[in-house]
Amino acid sequence: MKDFATYLEGVQTVAIAGHVRPDGDCVGSCLATYNYIKDNYPKIEVALYLQPIPNIFKFLSRADEIMHSCEEDKTYDLFIAQDCGDLKRLGDAAKYFETAKKTICVDHHVSNDNFADENYIFPYASSASELVFGLIGEKSITKKIAECIYVGMVHDTGVFQYSCTSAKTMEIAGKLMEMGIDFSKIVDETFYTKTFEQNRILGKALLNSRLLLDGKMIASVITMEEMKQYHVLPKHLDGIVNQLRVTKGVEAAVFLYENEDGSYKVSTRSNGLVNVAELAVKFGGGGHERAAGFSMEGTPEDLINKVAFEIEKQL
Known part of the structure; x- marks a missing residue:
């Protein structure tokens, strides 16, 4: 072509x-x-x-x-x-x-x-x-x-x-x-440029974040209830996972937000050591080596643990 x-x-x-x-x-x-x-x-x-x-x-x-x-x-x-x-x-x-x-x-x-x-x-x-x-x-x-x-x-x-x-x-x-x-x-x-609401939900996501795998992975979750509380839609969450990625010492960032049906959209970013495209394919998604996404069902805690397990294997 x-x-x-x-x-x-x-x-x-x-x-x-x-x-x-x-x-x-x-x-x-x-x-x-x-x-x-x-x-x-x-x-x-x-x-x-x-x-x-x-x-x-x-x-x-x-x-x-x-x-x-x-x-x-x-x-x-x-x-x-x-x-x-x-x-x-x-x-x-x-x-x-x-x-x-x-x-x-x-x-x-x-x-x-x-x-x-x-x-x-x-x-x-x-x-x-x-x-x-x-x-x-x-x-x-x-x-x-x-x-x-x-x-x-x-x-x-x-x-x-x-x-x-x-x-x-x-x-x-x-x-x-x-x-x-x-x-x-x-x-x-x-x-x-971000709206006031976007900046507030970014702040909430950062406050919700936690380090795993001896500081090599960072993860955060935003629920549907929190999106309603801060008056934002899924499209307003762009950029959050990238902000998580630039945390010092982190090799992989994972951001989840809840969909209307209770499932979760998972966005992943890598600083080089983790191939998140390979990770995403395992969970039915896709993307690039350093930026990929997929959807999962379950509790946020269980989902983060599953993703962390795959990231740990790569590390």
């Missing part, structure tokens, strides 16, 4: 979708592809399906056109899955994937199971957005598309500080900056 243009020839309908609970890279990569098709292929009917996105990303071009409902029965000529490691992570949009005449997956998760007809998977890329930059082609990158890609790269690299950041990542970021995007505003308003 060299570019999107090859697969768009003779196509009349296209669906694009990313993973459930979309983050910056998911939103950025999907909107970049969506804008590319809308700008360059006016005769193609294209739809972008994502669950409701965080408000901080709604400034991106055509974000208001994202479809949140998949109730309509429709068969697409081409389905493009992005930043998604397996079919179930597409959520309700999976039904369009299963009926599409041709499917493509663009992803950078090491746990990706190559579920599409054509798989463009590079586990060591910084983000799906970085891959989309190449598939669109530099000549077709507009300022609006550049903003989408930059948002995705910023969020999956932690503003270019994570180990997934390469020289190529920085080169692409530089080219996007040359398009005239307000890169400092994007970083400040989508990555660093």
Whole structure:
């Protein structure tokens, strides 16, 4: 797979979708592809399906056109899955994937199971957005598309500080900056700026945290009751696990929050010695060597103990 243009020839309908609970890279990569098709292929009917996105990303071009409902029965000529490691992570949009005449997956998760007809998977890329930059082609990158890609790269690299950041990542970021995007505003308003409620729940998570495995692991839990008390939703918990990770002496950080059904979403981060992607796969999830996630059922104490047992084996 060299570019999107090859697969768009003779196509009349296209669906694009990313993973459930979309983050910056998911939103950025999907909107970049969506804008590319809308700008360059006016005769193609294209739809972008994502669950409701965080408000901080709604400034991106055509974000208001994202479809949140998949109730309509429709068969697409081409389905493009992005930043998604397996079919179930597409959520309700999976039904369009299963009926599409041709499917493509663009992803950078090491746990990706190559579920599409054509798989463009590079586990060591910084983000799906970085891959989309190449598939669109530099000549077709507009300022609006550049903003989408930059948002995705910023969020999956932690503003270019994570180990997934390469020289190529920085080169692409530089080219996007040359398009005239307000890169400092994007970083400040989508990555660093938090609401008062978000800062309070971060504080609560830090107060709830505890060290395990002789200080090599840190874990924290936020319950549904606490989310209601602090007036936050799951999407407002982004960044907490990364703050736990930077605790001195810690090799692995584990953050759990309770879902509506009583299960727990588990986010994990590693400082290098622990492969959390391998850990996540054991519990039915996936991700990267240093950042991965999964869902589990049980009491928080039991779940933390199970995860700690696997981390201890690796250490």
